[in-house]
Amino acid sequence: MKRPDPEHLMTLLSQCALGDRNAFESLYRHTAPNLFAVLTRILKRKDWAEEALQDAYIIIWRQAGRYQPALAAPLTWMTHIARNLAIDQLRRPHIDESHSDLDMDSLSDSTQLLESFLAREEEGRLRDCLNQVDPKQRQTIALAFWHGLSHGEVALHLDLPLGTVKTWLRRGLARLKSCLEAS
């Protein structure tokens, strides 16, 4: 699926800042599927993800005037509003339990997603650098990042000691960072 055009999203965001509701609907139509994909992976339950998606767009509408194009692309700004809401929600005890629902299917799905991301032909610094990270370490990174898993949860799902997971994540990210900064 094609990604929303950043220029267009920027125009829509500035129209939202001026109170244009039609622009807001257009912004929602263009971006909600991307944000929802991020939320469902973290929150697992569709109704929780829907609730977080609503909250995210309410914040986006209200904060549209504060968006700063120089700092992040519109979709990046919006995605992180949604993602932070979801991760903050994970602190709710009843949601915490839901992480036991993370089954092997969604783990292998993530492995496949990562593989296809790494195999992309288009240029990408992140992809190039991830390719240089040890495969076990990068799988840990993707799992924690996509599913919003804590160190402990990654350890549980990969059946690894907590210390190992911490070390893999730290080393993987350090490798990633030095590669990104060198390129």
Add this chain to the structure above:
Amino acid sequence: MKPFSHELADALAQRYVMGTLRGMARQRFTTLIRYQPLLRQRVQYWQNLTMPLLEALPPRPPREQVWHGVQQRLFNPVVQTRPGLFLRWKPFLAGALMTALASVLFITVHPFPSPSAPQNYGALLAINPSASWWIGISQDHLNLHPITPYPVDDQHDLQLWLLPAHGTPISLGLVNRQDTHLSLPLSKPLRESLAQSNGVALSLEPRGGSPTGLPTGPILTHTKIFPI
């Protein structure tokens, strides 16, 4: 407070963006971001850097109700309502007209004593001669006073709707099951749309209110409101 070293700021920002910074530490960090430009800058750095991984996730369209919920919460923050489908409005119109004809026989305006604040509009909402409510609309509240109770079984609720001059009905809330006085705060725009509306309606909905945000059950009655 001592500013973070670049390395520490970067390590924390990275964990924050990854999502592995949790609990109190995350809360504290979220507050610190606002005051420490270095942290903000490092968070931005990691967010921009990792974005391609988030963009790699296959998009998932949410259900249409979510959008209606967003609109409802932002632009019609009356009483908590559920989102709905625009298309449900059409069958509702036909039903409303039919029942309006049936109920118009019972609709009369009486100079009922106003219960509290000065009221500018009023209406008698009657399902039948032995089930009716008085609606009073003051500067900032809508009051619904039961005159004669209308029993509803456990599986249903009565829902009150504003019928705007243009557009779909707007939920004003559920009629109290105990059939006691109901008072809803009215925003200025909502009060204006009430004044210019086609009136109000009561529908029979599943317990907890319409699942779609628009009337789904039979319209029991419908009336215009009048200046008093």
